[in-house]
Amino acid sequence: MSTVVDAAKNVFLTVRGRPASRRTIRGHKSEVEAVAFFKDSQRVVTCSKDTTLRIWDVQKGALIGGSFEGHKDWVRSVAVSPDDRRMVSGGRDKRIIMWDVESKQMVFEPLVKHTHWVESVCFSPDGKRFASGSQDFTVVVWNAETGAVITTLDSHRGSVWSVAFSPDGLKLASGSSDCSIRVWNAVNPELLFEIDAHKNPVRSVVWSSDGQQLVSASYGSVMFWNSSNGDQNGLTCTGHTDWIRSLDISSDNSFIAAASDDKTVRLWSTKTHRNIGQALEHLAGLLCVAISPDGKWLVSGDNEGRVWFWFLKNILKQYEAEVEQQRQLTNRTSKTLSTHLIQPSDRDSIIKKFDFLAINTTIRDAGYFHTPEELLVQEIDADNNNSDSYANRSIVRARIFDWDNALQDAVKSISIQPSLMGYISKGIALCGNDQVLDAMEAFDLAFVFSNRDPMNIDLLLLIKAVALFNAGRHDEAMRRVQDLATACQQLDTLSCRVVEAYLLVQLATIDFQSGQYNEAADQFTANINTITRLFLHAALLEPRWKIFTLLFGWDFDSLWQTVNQRRCDSLLRAGRLTEAVESHQYMMSRISDAAKDSCLEWSTSK
Structure with a gap:
């Protein structure tokens, strides 16, 4: 299998002179529990369930x-000293070992203080102390030169999964299965102080x-x-669908990375708390x-x-280009952002029937949501009795999976003035919160406010089906779309086919993310011709479909390439090399010249 994958990579690496975006090495015999960089950025250490630690050359x-x-027993955690000369590791054997990097020898005998697994270790910025957190509910601070215990902190009510010194070394943070952070x-x-941080155990703190x-x-x-008083700063970052096991933050504070059991690493901006680029997909949980x-x-x-x-x-270069594109878009639309409702022009008369969704132009035109949300906050601050602003902000928050706040805004909108948009936003938010019956x-x-227009009603039925799909009711959602395609009179079946095709692509993506590569490949292949017919021609400009972009973030413009x-x-991952090569050639032969650079960049990273 590995030979086939390597051969396929050679086919895809059509651009020379650019470093691959990803390399994968199987260096441990079992799961990799923790990783830490040396300050020189050239080396990294990993520790494993196989009881060993290993150092890697990052470039090679x-x-x-x-x-x-x-x-x-398992080595659960590792940290590198500020001078890169020592490492400390903690494990399931309840022991802590200080290592000399050059000699690979223990600096002193293993330290035994904890009565349960050692889950986390970290050095102080000056390297004179280190801390350890354990499933025995305690944090221990040690003298890094002698191995002596300095103090034991024991007020947690659950396992301590993560410990971290502040950059000035004056504070120590710990995250626990009791769902709190203690500083x-x-x-x-x-x-x-103590922070009641999450509804579930805190697995990592930085x-x-x-x-x-x-x-x-x-x-x-x-x-x-806020590290001074424990208040939450900004929005919650969502997107992962399983436990997040580990966090790190860039040295310039610009972004964070999170690794999850859902087989992805996601990056977020520390300024906007928005996703940076696409999730980095892996073959197994992280x-x-x-x-x-x-x-x-x-x-x-x-x-x-x-x-x-x-x-x-x-990865960051692509993100910066997208941010610049968004900045230019914002500049172009800045003169119209203050207009609350979409104002159809003569050329937009075709979508007049679909203007019942009073979507703020801020939502319609912006691709990164911190800009419209900030503007909607300003609108609400200026007039906190504007029901449309709350409904619009609910949609913005739902598209970034901030379900609790999305539902709160939808309820507020309806309490001010019941409306079509208010109930649609409430239904979407409730589906996101797994409250499906309430969402229905x-x-x-919402149908009460559809003006009995058959076309509006059919469109609302499609929106309802998509919300169900997003809530995990895949079979029910697909059945509803197919039944509507058979029964609808006013809305032509083309819109139903578009929604069905998009949902089928999402099902294939779910199979891909769960490692079912053969099934995913077959589903993508089965939909290629339909997607080509629907989205590479004039039908792409169908204005009614843009409603699904506004409500759910669907990206029709790049669907064919994706x-x-x-x-x-x-x-490729299924080992079907010949088909992979043919598929790549098909894509490159049909894609536009403007999109070929990004496709070549993608090919290089595979």
Whole structure:
């Protein structure tokens, strides 16, 4: 299998002289539990369930010398000293070992203080102390030179999964299965304050390099906190669909990375708390992630023993280009952003029947949502009795999976003035919160405001089906769309076919993300001709379909390219080399010249 994959990669690497965006090495015999960079950004250390630690050359993606052996059970955590000369590791054997990097020998005998697994270790910025967190509910601060215990912090009510010193070394943060973060005085054994951070256990905590913020991860969410008083800063970062096991933050504070059991690493901007680019897809669940101090590399480890090396320059370069595109778009539309409702022009008369969705031009025109949300906040601050503004902001928040706040805004909109948009936004938010029965009631109430227009009613039925699909009711949603295509009179079946095709692509993507590559490849292949007919011609401009972009973030413009790329990738990972090559050739022969550069960039990263 590996030979087939390597051969396929050689076919896809059509651009020379550019570093691959990703390399994968299986260096451990079992799952990779933790990863830490050296300050030189050239080396990284990993530790594993196989009881060893290994150091890697980042540029080459190759092991440096032999492994570090001394633990008697899983090695759960590792940290590198500020001078790169020592490492400390903690494990399931309840032991902590200080290592000399050059000699690969223990600096002193293993330290035994904890009575349960050691889940996290970290050095103080001056390297004179280190801290450890354990499933015995305690945090221990140690003298890094002698191995003596300095103090024990024991007020957590659950396992301590993560510990981190502040950049000035004066504070220590700990995240626990009791769902809290505690911030301690690192000089005196004093609890400064406690944050009731998440609804689920806190698996990882990191500091921003200026010490002003803490970032924490739990099930499916990342949150930012004011490190002085524990108040939440900004929006919750959502998008992961399973436990987030590990966090890291770039040394310049510009972005964070989170690794999850859902087989992806996601990047977020620390300023806007929005996703940067697409999720970095892996072959298995992830337990750890680290960003190099120079910001050029990201390394992740999965539960099958693979170490993944990601070259961030290509990823961030694409994001910067998208941000610049958004800036230009915002400049072009700045004169009309203050207009609350879409104002159809003569050339837009075709969509007059679909203007019942009073979508703010801010939502319609913007691709990155921090801009419209900020503007909608300003609208609400100026007039907090404007029901449309709350409904619009609910849609914005739903599209970034901020379901709780989306529902709150929808309810507020309806309380001010019941409306079609208010009930649609409420139905979408309730589906996102898995309150499907309540969501169906909200959508039923939305029909009251449809003016009995058959075309509006049919469109609302499609919106309802998509919301159900997004809530995980895939079979029911597909059945509703197919039944509507058979029964509808006023709305031609083309719109039903568009929605059905898009949902089928999403089903194939779900198979791909769950590792069912053969099934995904077959589904993508089955839809290629339909997607080509629907989206490469004038039908792409059908204005009614843009409503699904507004409500759900559907990207019709790049759908054809996305389907073809994922088809290639699925065939490649399924070991179907000949079909993968043919698929790639088909894509490149039909794609526009303007899009070929991005496709070649994608090919290079495979």
